[in-house]
Amino acid sequence: MSRPTPYTGPAFLSYGFRPFFMVACLFGLVAIPFWMLIWQGELTLNSVLAPVDWHSHEMIFGYGAAVIAGFLFTAVPNWTGGMPTRGRPLLLMLVLWLCGRFAVFGVLPLPWWGVALIDSAFLIVLAILIAREIIAGRNWRNLMVLIPVSLLSLANLFFFAETAWTGEAAVGRRLGLALLIFLVLLIGGRILPSFTRNWLNKAGHSRLPAPFGGFDKLSLLVSAPALVIWVIWPQTPVAAAFILMAGLLQFIRLGRWCGFATRHNPILAMLHIAFFFAPLGMIVNAAAAMGLLSADLGLHIWGIGAIGGMTVAVMMRATMGHTGRALVSGPVLNLAFAGLVLALIGRLWRYVELPAGLTGLDLAALLWTASFALLCWRLVPWLASGRAARKKANQVKAD
Known part of the structure; x- marks a missing residue:
């Protein structure tokens, strides 16, 4: 049986908690000052979401999703005994999360459905990667964690759709x-x-x-x-x-x-x-x-x-x-x-x-x-x- 190849890449990408806890901490630091500037009318938001919806969305599906990813990418290998997601796949997930933040903020000029697809892709891919690890490790008792994570990705899509249909979420x-x-x-x-x-x-x-x-x-x-x-x-x-x-x-x-x-x-x-x-x-x-x-x-x-x-x-x-x-x-x-x-x-x-x-x-x-x-x-x-x-x-x- 061949042994897993030792990880030799950047320490920052050696375990899921490192990049995602870091961006969650930094995002938590800047998100509320940004929101206060928007709330007080000193900063114009160019988002497909209304200001209150942007604030709620980014704390739930931005900050919250980053912490969930960091936790699951770290906990699931401990539950299953498998190898953690690291290196390039982890970097791509981080880039996907960042693209979601830029898209929702309005940096990327996209229609609501384009923003929804980019931002929701992060949670969808996260659920797939976690499901693969749990199934490969036959760790059936922890499959329940996938239900709220998968529902969260659908809730994100619904959030954008509701905004497009009714003007608020x-x-x-x-x-x-x-x-x-x-x-x-x-x-x-x-x-x-x-x-x-x-x-x-x-x-x-x-x-x-x-x-x-x-x-x-x-x-x-x-x-x-x-x-x-x-x-x-x-x-x-x-x-x-x-x-x-x-x-x-x-x-x-x-x-x-x-x-x-x-x-x-x-x-x-x-x-x-x-x-x-x-x-x-x-x-x-x-x-x-x-x-x-x-x-x-x-x-x-x-x-x-x-x-x-x-x-x-x-x-x-x-x-x-x-x-x-x-x-x-x-x-x-x-x-x-x-x-x-x-x-x-x-x-x-x-x-x-x-x-x-x-x-x-x-x-x-x-x-x-x-x-x-x-x-x-x-x-x-x-x-x-x-x-x-x-x-x-x-x-x-x-x-």
């Missing part, structure tokens, strides 16, 4: 957001108790998180149709009832994972905090469906808190782990995550007047950008360099 925005939230529930619900159990075992704790079982399956089986109903009929009592039930089940699920015990391990506690915002957003969206709260609140609890928080926490942990660094976040990354939580609070109080003529929305944008600046400062050098840090036996600090 109200359903497409909810659909993309719901699929990312389901991925948080699905993948976060697998890695979070596993990481917590490993750490508590090493720390000598007797109480451990409940293993994935029947209750987890029930909560996911309820959450999936609840999200579908919310996407299609968001302002109805039926949507309120289903999304409320799903949120309560996910809160109970989170409570079974010993989250309070991780308070002395920030890189692990971040995952619990981020997951918390998923059921919280469900409860708030249920209240919004009954006309008790603004629908805008639940959307941003999900977008900033659950999706932003979970993706940032996963990128931190995966980058440290796969570059040989201790899984200790340190003050810079702790501050980056705290900034996201504060950005969410500012966004929820968007109309509050602050000193210097700022609003809660301005504060949220500043805090989000500062958080991603800290994230880039710490992670980008690690992602770009091929040198792995040496783990010291008694290392207690990463900074």
Whole structure:
């Protein structure tokens, strides 16, 4: 049997998390300042999408898709024992993602269907590559991950089609957001108790998180149709009832994972905090469906808190782990995550007047950008360099 050829190319293309986590961090840094300039009328958008749709689309199908690609290109080889996608194929995927960003922003003069095809191609090819690896490794239990990823690629096409037909993508925005939230529930619900159990075992704790079982399956089986109903009929009592039930089940699920015990391990506690915002957003969206709260609140609890928080926490942990660094976040990354939580609070109080003529929305944008600046400062050098840090036996600090 011939052995796999050792990889000798650039370190940047040696593993999927490196290029895609890097562009996700950099994109997260510039996307919100760009959006604020567009929102304030200081920058003209030449996109086939309306400004609000551009903002939603790029955070879901731009930033979100990059993090998903980085995670799956790294996790699937570990699940299957196969060789990771690297080198030229990884570079081509990165170029495809970048072409999507330029096309959606309006740099490439294309009709809506041309932009849709270029941008949606990235998620379609990603699903094909991941499916090939899972099938080749006969890792059938992880085929479920392909369902929301494949649906996300179709949701992207629908997003553009809805905009062309109706002038806005109200359903497409909810659909993309719901699929990312389901991925948080699905993948976060697998890695979070596993990481917590490993750490508590090493720390000598007797109480451990409940293993994935029947209750987890029930909560996911309820959450999936609840999200579908919310996407299609968001302002109805039926949507309120289903999304409320799903949120309560996910809160109970989170409570079974010993989250309070991780308070002395920030890189692990971040995952619990981020997951918390998923059921919280469900409860708030249920209240919004009954006309008790603004629908805008639940959307941003999900977008900033659950999706932003979970993706940032996963990128931190995966980058440290796969570059040989201790899984200790340190003050810079702790501050980056705290900034996201504060950005969410500012966004929820968007109309509050602050000193210097700022609003809660301005504060949220500043805090989000500062958080991603800290994230880039710490992670980008690690992602770009091929040198792995040496783990010291008694290392207690990463900074």
